Amino acid sequence: MSGAVVVGTGVAGATAALTLRSSGFDGPITLIGEEPDEPYRKPPLSKDVLRGTMPFERTRLRAPQTWQQQEIELRTGEQVVDVDTLGRTLALDDGARLDYDLLLLATGGRPRPLPAADGLDGVHMLRSASDVPALRDRLDDGSRVLVIGAGLIGAEVAATARSRGCAVTMLEAEPTPLSRLLPPRIARVYAELHRSNDVDLHTRVDVTGVERASDGLVISDADGRSWTADTVVVAIGMVPSTELAERAGIAVGNGILVDEYFETSASGVYAAGDVANQPNVLLGGRQRIEHWQSAQEQGAAAARSMVGERTPFSQVPWCWSDQYGVNLQVAGWPSATDELSIRGDVDALNFTALFRRDGRLVGAVGVNRAKEIRALRKLISTAPGADPDVLADPATDLGTLASATVSTALT
Ligand SMILES: Cc1cc2nc3c(=O)[nH]c(=O)nc-3n(C[C@H](O)[C@H](O)[C@H](O)COP(=O)(O)OP(=O)(O)OC[C@H]3O[C@@H](n4cnc5c(N)ncnc54)[C@H](O)[C@@H]3O)c2cc1C
Incomplete structure (x- = not known):
């Protein structure tokens, strides 16, 4: 054998x-x-x-x-x-x-490469352990770090670089950060979170060039703007x-x-x-x-x-991110066009957003609400037709509701 x-x-x-x-x-x-x-x-x-x-x-x-x-x-x-x-x-x-x-x-x-930045000293990407030491060595107090891409990894690198005292600029092609993960209304909370932590965030930026100049790396965009940095992190997806x-x-x-x-x-x-x-x-x-x-x-x-077990895979996706001590969790498939209801306080960074499409619960985003997202991840597959008003009601204990349901996902 x-x-x-x-x-x-x-x-x-x-x-x-x-x-x-x-x-x-x-x-x-x-x-x-x-x-x-x-x-x-x-x-x-x-x-x-x-x-x-x-x-x-x-x-x-x-x-x-x-x-x-x-x-x-x-x-x-x-x-x-x-x-x-x-x-x-x-x-x-x-x-x-x-x-x-x-x-x-x-x-x-x-990592998806950015041809304009290929091979330049001071340009980094992050996917595996071997990428870390060289990048970490450059995150010194006061050094200028520019992150291209405000997705999950770019946003986390920006937050980490700030925690090491770097002066951080982040450029994003879309109108909001984390746009593949979060609908605009919630992504805007993250734009504010980065800005309030002194990240110079620019959205709708189409980076066209990265060049080495005497005072650092110069990053330019299609609108004729430019930024200078000691280190560039390319984080534009995988x-x-x-x-x-x-x-x-x-x-x-x-x-x-x-x-x-x-x-x-x-x-x-x-x-x-x-x-x-x-x-x-x-x-x-x-x-x-x-x-x-x-x-x-x-x-x-x-x-x-x-090994021969024939069970179709039906797990609901779930992910998390930690930035500036704020915990983000996403379950299911939230999108900008879904009907949205919110539990909690968005401005206080303590809320859960529920996403409904064609009458069914399809996703949830939680900021500092890990327990509720765990429950909603289950409810997305076991009780997709649950009453939206009940789910959004802060008096509803989602954990109890989730444990009372059985999987109907595949019936
Ligand atoms: C920096 C970073 C932070 C992240 N943070 C989060 C987070 O907070 N939350 C979250 O939910 N997800 C996060 N993720 C995503 C998560 O880590 C990935 O979804 C997960 O690691 C994917 O695992 P995988 O085994 O499919 O692929 P990988 O981890 O990419 O592993 C694939 C392996 O296959 C090897 N390989 C490829 N081709 C060959 C070959 N021909 N021969 C031999 N070996 C080969 C590769 O070298 C690699 O080691 C993060 C990812 C990164 C990079």
């Missing part, structure tokens, strides 16, 4: 390898990743690890002995360069070949790493296309995590999610499918 091979030591791949074993797979399991580190948690990289308040070692996903104990062969620092889906074999960058019976591609993604799948002839389209069991167009080959584009079982259509919890849940679910 050749066994199962998992490509990618991120949370999706690592969780899949562990779940294969805990689900009774008793053949060999190989977990291969090109990063030199053992599996670790990425979310702290833009927060405590970048700030310097958490040593990288504390981000480790599992104790080092776990892999051996679980009889998982962990191979770090090795890249898979080719997959032959007919011969069920794959090639590594050192020329070695490996046979498989079952394969999971959990290759995640890499590109899913689909090359391996494409070369193998596996169907891709904004990620690797999978079915509700995470199986790709090639028999015996699965994909999960940030790279997977999967059907949305609850709302219809397809989605590719870039959140930690989803990657973990997908890795586990893909592994269960690989």
Whole structure:
């Protein structure tokens, strides 16, 4: 028996390898990743690890002995360069070949490059642990940091840089920060949060050039404006790493296309995590999610499918972000066009927003309201038709309501 091979030591791949074993797979399991580190948690990289308040070692996903104990062969620092889906074999960058019976591609993604800034000294991107030390070294008190992109990672890097005393400018192409995650009404709260923390935030900026000048890096935009900085962080999103799948002839389209069991167009080959584009079982259509919890849940679910459990994946996406000590959580699929109701006080940064589409609850955003978002994440799948007035009523205990419901998601 050749066994199962998992490509990618991120949370999706690592969780899949562990779940294969805990689900009774008793053949060999190989977990291969090109990063030199053992599996670790990425979310702290833009927060405590970048700030310097958490040593990288504390981000480790599992104790080092776990892999051996679980009889998982962990191979770090090795890249898979080719997959032959007919011969069920794959090639590594050192020329070695490996046979498989079952394969999971959990290759995640890499930062979207900004060609105008490519190769310039002082320009940084953040995706993996190896990106942190050089960037952290530049976040000195008083240094000028300019962040291009006010998405989740850009906004967190800006907040972290402020906490280290940097003078921070953030440029965003859209009218509001976090625009892929939050509708304008709530995103504006985040614009205010950054500005009140002395971030010089500019929206609707189309960056056209980054150049080295005598007093630093000069960033210019389509309207003829320019800014000068010591350090530039490019945070304009990620590109899913689909090359391996494409070369193998596996169907891709904004990620690797999978079915509700995470199986790709090639028999015996699965994909999960940030790279997977999967059907949305609850709302219809397809989605590719870039959140930690989803990657973990997908890795586990893909592994269960690989051992023959046939349960369609229907978890509601959930993510969080911490900026300036303010905790943001998002569940489901909120959008700007949904009907919105609010519990709590927006100005006091203590509220939950509920999003309703075609009469059903589809999403929730909470600021400093973790408990309510946990409950609403459940209600989105178990009670999507719940009365909006009841949900928005501050007297309603959402936790009690959520525990009283049973899953109707798939009936
Ligand atoms: C700085 C940062 C902060 C974040 N903060 C949050 C947060 O606060 N909340 C939240 O919900 N989410 C957050 N996220 C997102 C979250 O971390 C990701 O959704 C999650 O890590 C995705 O896991 P993954 O396993 O799918 O992919 P990845 O973590 O990208 O792992 C994929 C791995 O596969 C490897 N690989 C790719 N191709 C090959 C190959 N050919 N051969 C071998 N190895 C290969 C890659 O090197 C990588 O190690 C953050 C992400 C980053 C980068």
